[in-house]
Amino acid sequence: MFLLDPFSGISGDMFLSAMIDFVDKEELINTIKKVVDVDIEIKKVKKCHIVANKVNIIPKNVNYNANTYKDMVDIIKNSDIQKDIKISALEILKILAEAESKVHNVNIEDVHFHEVGNYDTIADIVGAAYIINKLNLKDSCFYKPINVGNGFVKTEHGLLPVPAPATAEILKGLEIFFSDIDEELTTPTGAAIIKYINPKLVEGSFIIKEISYGAGDKDLEIPNHKGYISNISQSFDEMESEAFQLQIRRICSTFSKSFMPNVLRVFKIENIKMEDIALLETNVDDVSPEILGYLYEVLDGKVRDLHFIPTYMKKNRPAYTIRAIVKRDKVKEVAKIIMRETGTLGIRIFNINRITADREFKTIKLFDEDVRIKFGIIDNEIISEKPEYEDLKKIAKKYGIPLKELYKLIKK
Template sequence: MKTVWLECATGISGDMTLGALIDAGVDRTAIDAAIASLNLPDVKLRIETVIKNGFRATHVLVDHPEQHAHRHYTDICRILDQATALTDRQRDLARRLFLAVAESEARVHGSTVDKVHFHEVGAVDSIVDIVGAAVGFDLLAADRIVCNFVPPGRGYVHIDHGICPVPAPGTAEILKGVPLADVPIEAELTTPTGAAIVKTLADAFGPMPAMTIEQVGYGAGTMTFPERANILRMFVGTESVAANTEFVTLLETNLDDVAGEVIGHTRQRLMDAKARDVYVTPIQMKKDRPGQMLSVLCSPADVDVMEQILFSETGTLGIRRSTIQRSIQHRDKVEVATPWGKVSGKRGWRTGSSPTFAPEFEECAALASEHSVPLRDIYRAAESAFLQLQNSGTLPAPTVAGSSPPDDHHHDHSHDHDSHSHDHDHDHDHDHRHDE
């Protein structure tokens, strides 16, 4: 499983992240093309190699004319919508990052997402950093992103509204739910952009996972500290998964104002989009309101698709995302003969265990209807036929190489939500600036 670990020893900002992505080998030409398609006049990405306290790193700078525009979220969306070099996934990720910033600023200033205007994050260099990071992470195509505890910094920072303690109010809103670390540096170490990136993208927070490192990217911050290298390190590699286990992503959202028919329709759309499983749990919400928790198990690669369906169909304001390591059975498809006709099903097995057989419901139901026999008789006949073939040795021996990936949406809905790693809410999008 392709894994990225972000080591934010001195915090994280948009330019540090973009520098680390490029240094780790992400195609710069694709990033340049995406930035050019934003149609921001005379904007150019400049890449420099710098030395920070003796360590080489990539420093990203944005050359652009002086401008004083204060953009709203709708202005940013228009810029993204007309950017022809962005893919839908990249555009959606960039929009989510900006929306997170807008939501945090709206809360801080007692306004709404549509009315609040961006300050630093609406500036050209911040727009470039966020779009570049969205493109870079999409091209990196990691299955899992882990980040160490995030140091916000100490002291005070000058913003458009005056002098504020670190973390600034907007950054603090974004960092809700993110574990923080105290690094004794009197500076703003994590900017709104950096906070948005880790809040939106990180599947877990903690030390480096057990992984084989393939690339290390070094992104330099602007500030220089006397005793610490102001560098964001990005480790890209392969995380080992134990035999008979795999990583999946669990998405959850609480609903109390959505009709049952809408939830059913949403469930079907999620299943059609290749969710591993979708289920609904009755819950008690704030002020004793009855509600439903809609849960989705999916491949980490399908998270963006699943979240888009959940947001568009339910109107939810937030989706919790967590990575789960679960035990699985290898599976393949076999066919058996019953007195009423052939039935296919899934053969499952684990190392050192006898195979099991689960007949396909649709085929059993069709035979039961056609021959006017109880469904359970078809099931029993199919299971008996499998055992006879298995005992006679006429079935091909199961092999891991020939198995299909686990498919959780057949009749056996056992939910293995074990081994949860850090769970956090991904309904915030995030604001950003970068003065590292």
């Protein structure tokens, strides 16, 4: 599992640089070169004394004639790369083109990419598609709010506000923030990549396993309250010796500038999904099996789990312990139902935490019928794989096949 931290924005090359430690570098380079004929340099640089990866896409003397969306689509489609990588690259490019199309009110086929270079945009998008597929980032990644910068950016259409209109369109639905830095920190390509990944905003705690930094091209100066510092300097000018005044001015000059590393930080994390729930419990010794069966139906959809556990109560009477696992906001409703249906005079309530696996579903065909397969996933690792019982039961009845045989067929 990965967490993207775009505290200094995100661009295509920053994404490649930050993620390159987690994939096969040679395979990544070869994938890009199958699409565009470029040289790729990977090196270490320092940003504010932080060592970061830097991926440079260096063009050769080739005219790609790929300034339009249609041109870029043709180049990617005609390349000899894996199908899943090709599909992802085309989807990222489509996100970028659709935003430009909407902002400029032109047909998507006529979108002309003025502000993005043709060769490096294709290289960034194909490289990002390779990384996303190799690391299974799509719909399975976290992020922190995205720094878009501030001020204006110079384009062929004139000065445009940061984030540029196409970037702002792409970032709909994602959390962003403006900073004091008058730079475009999040580019359209970077925005399209993170939009395609569709990450979740990080919540709660996690365990850091690895950290990587991907460098951008900028050196970012953060403006400070220079007027306030100037006033301090002037105050000392009025009362101290010339040597002391000079020293104060040097100190003020130092503090009037501060810098922020232009890097994308990525955490490889172990995400432990904790859930706050409540356990409701009561004992009953005078309730018939029919009532318990009906209680199960009444509570369907209102509880996470429901158990009837045989037990013995006072005077050695056979009884049942009813246990219901519910969301905190359902406690009163479920407790009231149990008391009304069973006549019990009290419910014990335990507020507890539980660790849960992520659940994902995939639909397959069996005898031309849909069967949902439920996957249990912890930290990107599949720990369980099971077909939905109701789907198999329907097929078993329809075709007269024993249920156990269908389970065997699924496993094959």
